[in-house]
Amino acid sequence: MATPTIESIGIRSSPHGLLRRLCSGDEIARLITLVFALLTVAITAALVYQLWVLSALSRHAFGWHFFISQEWDPVFNKFGALTFVYGTLVTSAIGLLVAVPLGLGAAIFLAELAPRRLSDSLSFLIDLLAAVPSVIYGLLGVFILVPLMRTEIQPALKHSLGFLPFFQGPAYGIGFLTAGLVLAIMIVPFIISVSREVLLAVPKDQREAALGLGATRWESTWKTVVPYAKTGIMGSIFLALARALGETMAVTMVIGNNPRISASLLGPGYSIASVLANEFTEATGNLYLSALIELGLVLFLLTFVLNGLARLLIVVTTQRGSGVAQL
């Protein structure tokens, strides 16, 4: 690097040097990209501000009670978010529980164990899956998954696992479990594509070092490659979670649209995105509309909190030494 001249120091710290700096392409690029970055922040801030302002009526009417109330009565104007938060969390949890092992397993296969040509063509198909509109998944759910659940899968679950409170009650076909499965199908492509990319980016030295020390193929994959890619994989999981939390049409068609909290996964429920999609256009009263917008704010908060926890988790686990092979 050239020795810092008085000129260069002067330009960096004096404001009248700004115009001169702008002649340099670097500075212009820096400024433009800074503006774009700030723009995304500004849009998010504007969104939250609008949600906050428009939900004022409901916030003043219900206060903190909104978060713990299970009522949703548009006729008598009593609103509460608990049943919807429960539905959103339960369906997303089921979705993740099914999609993460499936997705991670598929990604490991595609990145480590499959021949390159097979891996490339399969991942092309999987990326196509991610592009399918959610309404199509909803229709698939209604016409194929729901009858299957009602006639085969749910009775089988009740027969074998009926002692658990999760699998008691009548088998409608639609409900938390079906919505969770539809969500799992929708978020699996995200987990697979991102995890596969991350696993492919792990340097060859890691694998070779493990194999050289006598590890089997599977040991080298599971104990060196996957931990190295842990951050990226967790990133993909939280991306999938974010999609699952906000998924509307597919969930609305198979969740049963009944705002209640029940331990049984076979029963109907309701999620925040579903109730917004169903009731927003016809909401006439001001308090009703305001309560729906407050629900939108709650969903935003939920996503924010979960993403924050995700970041925290990544920071904590990365500090324990990432990128270091642990055999």
Add this chain to the structure above:
Amino acid sequence: MTNSKLLAGVILALFGFVGTPVRAQNINAAGATFPYPIYSKWFDEYHKLHSGIQINYQSIGSGGGIRQLTDRTVDFGASDGPMTDEQLKQAGFKILHFPTVLGADVPSYNIPGVTAELKFTPEALAGIFLGKITKWNDPAIASANPGIKLPADDIIVVHRSDGSGTTYIWTDYLSKVSGDWKAKVGTGTSVNWPVGLGGKGNEGVAGLIKQTPDSIGYVELIYAIQNHMPYGDVKNSSGAFVKASLEGVSAAAAGTAIPDDFRVSITNPPGKEAYPISSFTWLLIPAKIQDPAKRDAIKGFLVWMLTTGQQYCEPLSYAKLPKGVLASEQKAIAMIQ
């Protein structure tokens, strides 16, 4: 003058001539989804007769229609349920209701092994939807259907998950026939259903009923007819079991006393042939329209709708308005100024 300047001058002059505004009236409306097929037919036919008048209708739902009209982003609205006093006060300006066609809700069901047409009493319907009557062979249902073997299965109730005029009609009827329903649930486009699964739209409810054995739900009469769904008879206030039909719906309107502002519910009306779960659907027109051209266009449309327009109703399976209502409405058009 140079050639290019002359050319520019000629072109500008031509634009001047071409740019003379044609007297086209663009009128915006929004509201109920139930009457959308007949409204779009009417607006289309009216445009063919008066090519200068174009009415654009967006079927965003009754609630949306009321809101847009209150915010004055549309020229007139449409709703399946009449505006409440509170909504009218909130609007701040006078809004007139004009009934256009009649609709009805029917109870549709799917009971394996039962192909006959079931008869429902008001008590049975209220009990089922309140969750008090839980089995198909309950005496409240069986007593109205002697000779039909009803299974001892649990009833699965299906209702609308989205806010809609269909729900308004159904809950309005149940509120009238059951004090319990009125106290616990009430009337509205969206209510707190005691039991049941929610389907989105008539198609969602129909899909759930078709797929779920032992289920019962409510759909629009027109939807049930066009999709060949089985539906039951309902007992009206005179004690007769009536199967929903265009005649029964018109009889319901004819049998009820219609107030001057046309904001009336015609569910559970008197009359032997009346179908009890019927309703008007209304156009919401501001009483004062500033633009004289728009005012004349809207008034002209209303007159046409109440005379020639009624012939398009029955081919689309909508029930016509009874003669008495047509006459009162034609007088009410004069109130638009």
